[in-house]
Amino acid sequence: xxxxxxxxxxxxxxxxxxxxxxxxxxxxxxxxxxxxxxxxxxxxxxxxxxxxxxxxxxxxxxxxxxxxxxxxxxxxxxxxxxxxxxxxxxxxxxxxxxxxxxxxxxxxx
Amino acid sequence: xxxxxxxxxxxxxxxxxxxxxxxxxxxxxxxxxxxxxxxxxxxxxxxxxxxxxxxxxxxxxxxxxxxxxxxxxxxxxxxxxxxxxxxxxxxxxxxxxxxxxxxxxxxxxxxxxxxxxxxxxxxxxxxxxxxxxxxxxxxxxxxxxxxxxxxxxxxxxxxxxxxxxxxxxxxxxxxxxxxxxxxxxxxxxxxxxxxxxxxxxxxxxxxxxxxxxxxxxxxxxxxxxxxxxxxxxxxxxxxxxxxxxxxxxxxxxxxxxxxxxxxxxxxxxxxxxxxxxxxxxxxxxxxxxxxxxxxxxxxxxxxxxxxxxxxxxxxxxxxxxxxxxxxxxxxxxxxxxxxxxxxxxxxxxxxxxxxxxxxxxxxxxxxxxxxxxxxxxxxxxxxxxxxxxxxxxxxxxxxxxxxxxxxxxxxxxxxxxxxxxxxxxxxxxxxxxxxxxxxxxxxxxxxxxxxxxxxxxxxxxxxxxxxxxxxxxxxxxxxxxxxxxxxxxxxxxxxxxxxxxxxxxxxxxxxxxxxxxxxxxxxxxxxxxxxxxxxxxxxxxxxxxxxxxxxxxxxxxxxxxxxxxxxxxx
Numbered sequence: 001x002x003x004x005x006x007x008x009x010x011x012x013x014x015x016x017x018x019x020x021x022x023x024x025x026x027x028x029x030x031x032x033x034x035x036x037x038x039x040x041x042x043x044x045x046x047x048x049x050x051x052x053x054x055x056x057x058x059x060x061x062x063x064x065x066x067x068x069x070x071x072x073x074x075x076x077x078x079x080x081x082x083x084x085x086x087x088x089x090x091x092x093x094x095x096x097x098x099x100x101x102x103x104x105x106x107x108x109x
Numbered sequence: 110x111x112x113x114x115x116x117x118x119x120x121x122x123x124x125x126x127x128x129x130x131x132x133x134x135x136x137x138x139x140x141x142x143x144x145x146x147x148x149x150x151x152x153x154x155x156x157x158x159x160x161x162x163x164x165x166x167x168x169x170x171x172x173x174x175x176x177x178x179x180x181x182x183x184x185x186x187x188x189x190x191x192x193x194x195x196x197x198x199x200x201x202x203x204x205x206x207x208x209x210x211x212x213x214x215x216x217x218x219x220x221x222x223x224x225x226x227x228x229x230x231x232x233x234x235x236x237x238x239x240x241x242x243x244x245x246x247x248x249x250x251x252x253x254x255x256x257x258x259x260x261x262x263x264x265x266x267x268x269x270x271x272x273x274x275x276x277x278x279x280x281x282x283x284x285x286x287x288x289x290x291x292x293x294x295x296x297x298x299x300x301x302x303x304x305x306x307x308x309x310x311x312x313x314x315x316x317x318x319x320x321x322x323x324x325x326x327x328x329x330x331x332x333x334x335x336x337x338x339x340x341x342x343x344x345x346x347x348x349x350x351x352x353x354x355x356x357x358x359x360x361x362x363x364x365x366x367x368x369x370x371x372x373x374x375x376x377x378x379x380x381x382x383x384x385x386x387x388x389x390x391x392x393x394x395x396x397x398x399x400x401x402x403x404x405x406x407x408x409x410x411x412x413x414x415x416x417x418x419x420x421x422x423x424x425x426x427x428x429x430x431x432x433x434x435x436x437x438x439x440x441x442x443x444x445x446x447x448x449x450x451x452x453x454x455x456x457x458x459x460x461x462x463x464x465x466x467x468x469x470x471x472x473x474x475x476x477x478x479x480x481x482x483x484x485x486x487x488x489x490x491x492x493x494x495x496x497x498x499x500x501x502x503x504x505x506x507x508x509x510x511x512x513x514x515x516x517x518x519x520x521x522x523x524x525x526x527x528x529x530x531x532x533x534x535x536x537x538x539x540x541x542x543x544x545x546x547x548x549x550x551x552x553x554x555x556x557x558x559x560x561x562x563x564x565x566x567x568x569x570x571x572x573x574x575x576x577x578x579x580x581x582x583x584x585x586x587x588x589x590x591x592x593x594x595x596x597x598x599x600x601x602x603x604x605x606x607x608x609x610x611x612x613x614x615x616x617x618x619x620x621x622x623x624x625x626x627x628x629x630x631x632x633x634x635x636x637x638x639x640x641x642x643x644x645x646x647x648x649x650x651x652x653x654x655x656x657x658x659x660x661x662x663x664x665x666x667x668x669x670x671x672x673x674x675x676x677x678x679x
Contacts, residue, residue: 061442079445
């Protein structure tokens with residue numbers, strides 16, 4: 001039986017260590033559609049704890065803290081599902097300065 | 110390790126409703142304030158997760174002219190099973206209306222009737238409908254309060270700031286130490302008064318409807334400096350949070366909307382048999398019923414009950430209208446994140462960890478048992494009692510928040526700044542240094558955190574017994590011995606693993622106090638249900654469980670409840 005998975009290329013950057021940003025690829029086994037927020041949580045838990053993203057959840061898609069660029073388009077990671085056997089690209093969104101990886105310094109309230 | 114030092118009159122820990130309101134009060138009194146928020150101002154903590162309901166007894170200026178602050182007071186005392194300290198309930202019940210009017214002035218929108226009266230909805234436990242309606246819910250309230258904070262030039266806000274240590278000099282709390290998550294710097298803030306408004310401990314449990322950041326930091330920090338904690342065994346569960354599918358796990362669906370006035374739906378077992386009667390019971394009764402249904406094997410495939418609007422006599426369109434007008438964001442979120450239209454299909458829901466009824470012991474001024482330390486909002490402990498009413502959490506953020514801000518300001522005006530004890534500061538720095546220090550045995554902080562969450566879910570959920578709790582307690586003790594092996598790589602910017610390691614340490618302490626409080630109280634009351642002591646025992650237990658710090662060791666004892674205008678009948 002072939003295990004279904006999602007391949008996620010995530011833009012990483014730590015200005016203390018990296019000259020420029022780079023994509024790191026993660027493969028996550030899933031058997032159902034998952035939201036991007038779920039996917040990032042799984043990556044941190046089982047694969048790479050150093051990946052930085054804002055873990056905050058408002059449970060109703062309102063706070064805009066979880067925004068991320070999915071294949072170039074800004075979406076809410078909590079309210080956007082990705083099916084198994086997808087290949088996606090994730091980059092920081094939100095218009096503020098990138099602190100690290102997917103975490104941006106939101107200037108606006 | 111580089112430490113930045115700041116000083117101010119009052120420092121407030123938190124960023125939600127209570128913290129913002131306290132900071133606004135301090136600023137209005139003309140003092141300098143620093144507010145340190147674990148996340149983004151206006152988008153952190155539990156306040157943004159709240160729905161519309163915030164109680165205030167407006168009487169003839171609201172829905173029912175018979176409602177009064179005295180009635181609100183009585184409803185709160187009864188809902189709390191008579192163990193809320195009434196000196197503080199007075200503050201909540203009698204200041205509520207003024208604090209709502211403050212919120213309106215800041216820019217919060219409340220639904221009004223055509224003649225200008227406050228629109229108020231009925232909620233279980235309220236003698237008269239008393240819940241004012243914030244159209245755009247707790248998120249709107251949070252954003253408005255954060256904006257109001259930003260209008261005051263004498264409030265300096267640090268966002269993404271993880272406060273983890275209260276500083277003490279001899280017998281007084283004199284500030285705090287935290288990590289600026291944006292750049293990894295350690296910052297020590299020296300203050301004349303410190304207000305803890307860190308919210309609750311609800312995310313110590315795995316199944317929670319609160320953000321993962323609510324790890325009860327304030328409880329542990331306050332205990333370490335000698336503040337009494339109280340009633341930690343009373344964790345309010347909310348009865349109907351989504352348990353399936355995983356993408357929306359923890360999202361609230363309001364059982365209060367199942368009444369005839371709204372959706373007229375039913376909470377049912379796996380076969381569609383209604384399990385909750387109308388008029389709807391208050392929260393502790395509702396969760397008891399739901400838990401029993403699940404325990405008896407009548408639960409849904411994923412361990413819950415059904416939230417079923419499909420059988421409503423009102424029909425699908427009318428039901429959809431109810432949810433679109435009362436909880437539009439939740440309704441849309443279920444569609445976006447899970448493809449579910451709740452007007453078309455039953456939802457699997459179960460009780461989830463929702464609100465910390467106990468916490469840090471305070472008086473009506475918000476003063477804890479340690480000089481220089483105040484607490485307000487959910488972090489403060491002794492007024493909700495064993496259960497709280499819908500709409501009283503948001504109300505208590507504004508009432509107790511303003512009170513703490515007021516009295517902390519008065520206090521700060523008449524005192525000198527006490528300097529930092531360098532030995533204390535060094536201990537705080539060491540706590541972080543030890544996490545990134547090289548070690549032979551390395552344990553990932555998230556692994557320990559996850560195990561704490563699972564242990565709490567399994568052994569100190571609303572239904573608990575001595576055997577189970579002792580097992581859970583033993584697991585916590587074992588995890589405690591592993592804390593020294595927590596390791597995180599040394600990254601300056603937004604180091605989640607370091608913050609998780611600190612959280613794990615604070616959570617282990619909190620978990621210990623929760624288990625031991627629940628073991629101490631040998632009766633059932635409100636949200637503390639002992640299957641081995643199933644009766645409410647007013648003769649022996651109509652009192653607080655208090656935890657005192659005796660040279661670092663927690664000691665558990667009973668403490669009398671303060672009555673003002675309502676004494677128990679017997």
